[in-house]
Amino acid sequence: MSGRADSDLSPDTRADDADDAGHGDDVGHGDDAEGAGHGEHGEHGEHGEHGEHGEHDEHDDDTPHRARRARWAAVGAGAVLTLAGAAAALLRLTGSVPALVPAAYACGAGACALAAVLGSRGRTRRALWLLIAGLMVMALGDQFD
Template sequence: MSGRADSDTPPETRVEPADAPQDADADEETGVAGAGGTAADRAAETAETAETAEDEDAGADEREAHRARWAAVCTGVVLALAGLAAALLRLTGSAPLLVAAAYACGAGGCALAAVLGSRGRTRRALWLLVAGLMVMALGDQFD
């Protein structure tokens, strides 16, 4: 297969001599002597940067957990309402009582999943939602 080779620029290939004198007080990024301040100042900057990064990571994890809780609650409520509506429709129709009971039980499981999701138990809520939907689908098979 013919074509153009990688168009990325090559890495810098300049080799620094090992015996080149290096200033102990030179800034690591700029290489200018005295630009970075004392070693204590640089250590303090590094510690502040690390703390800020940890705070940002914790904030991101907290936002993800909050989103997962809301997703579990909203999904559980919507599926519980849909299951209750289906159960009421099956009760008023000519379907067997077992079908309406299956929809009602599945809706109860989804409602319980919404409660668990609001308390932060999102994995258990997910499995309870799946189980509730399976019960509703099984009840629909008896119709």
């Protein structure tokens, strides 16, 4: 039942719903509080000092390592894709394809090179999106072949 006051229920049903709703609110409030870590057990919840907050502190120690790995991944992927795009542009340039194809590969390689630079400076999200854009430009150039 919705428990709304304007429902068309008989008075005895409303009284039962009000009793159930009152009991349900207490149980729900306790569940929500424990789930959030602010239950009756104090500031740290039932897990104590090493519960949810202790695990969070362990992840804080790992954050510099994750950032370093993300930077290296952005630099590595950008460098590999730059070399691949430049090689493809040179190979397509020697063939009999429209000039748009090697230009697209070169532009995509340039975008990937810029992504490698951004990744080395810690702008890994922008580097990821630039890598995606560079690959899309290269794929678009390949469609004209």
